[in-house]
Amino acid sequence: MFSLFYGLWKYMFNKTEFHVLILGIDKAGKTTLLEKSKALYSKFEGIPPDRIVPTVGLNIGRIEVSNSKLVFWDLGGQIGLRTIWEKYYEEAHGIIYVIDAACPSRFEDSKSALEKILRHEDLKGAPILILANKLDLSRAESTEEISRYLDLKELDERSYTFEAVSALEGIGIKTAMDWLVDVMEKSKRTEALRERASMAGHIQ
Numbered sequence: 001m002f003s004l005f006y007g008l009w010k011y012m013f014n015k016t017e018f019h020v021l022i023l024g025i026d027k028a029g030k031t032t033l034l035e036k037s038k039a040l041y042s043k044f045e046g047i048p049p050d051r052i053v054p055t056v057g058l059n060i061g062r063i064e065v066s067n068s069k070l071v072f073w074d075l076g077g078q079i080g081l082r083t084i085w086e087k088y089y090e091e092a093h094g095i096i097y098v099i100d101a102a103c104p105s106r107f108e109d110s111k112s113a114l115e116k117i118l119r120h121e122d123l124k125g126a127p128i129l130i131l132a133n134k135l136d137l138s139r140a141e142s143t144e145e146i147s148r149y150l151d152l153k154e155l156d157e158r159s160y161t162f163e164a165v166s167a168l169e170g171i172g173i174k175t176a177m178d179w180l181v182d183v184m185e186k187s188k189r190t191e192a193l194r195e196r197a198s199m200a201g202h203i204q
Helices: 002-013 030-041 079-091 104-119 143-150 173-186 188-203
Strands: 016-023 058-065 068-075 094-100 128-133 160-164
Touching: 016 030, 016 079, 016 173, 030 058, 030 068, 030 094, 030 128, 030 173, 058 173, 068 079, 068 173, 094 104, 094 173, 104 128, 104 143, 128 143, 128 173, 143 160, 160 173, 173 188
Parallel strands: 016 068, 016 094, 094 128, 128 160
Antiparallel strands: 058 068
16 A cells, blocks of 8 residues: 555656757747647646737646656747847747747748757757647648758757657647657757756755
């Protein structure tokens, strides 16, 4: 009986918590992705898509995937708001970068913002999940085309994957999240953040 209760306690309270940044330029569908993820992984429906407005500042969301807790920081993508992104880099275990696959005219802006993220020292070693969103739209570009444009072969030394999803319909989200959790659990960055948190706790 003790082992049964201990197993339940361990399942309920011993889950790993990861902090994940949801980044991308404005209107890529970041908040829609967050709300759909919350709906897919919990009993609660997220904000209906027709009520979602552009994020000014920060949205925070939480879900549980397998034996892990994910805390999402969804940051506004307007040009004037991107300067605050780096304030959250140091604590992030992983990144989700969202691209509007149906808006080729903004691919250059999206690529530029992504390159700045990847060059930042505070995100060194952070796994990145790149999502080509809005695959439900007929005008969406293929993942092959977007991948070539982004020149993702330069990311070979970093854990990353590139997936096509529809945040509106929930297509591809669970597969993408499962990948992210798996790589964060094995990441050296996660080990480093745990060690830093442990040292900070001992100092206090």
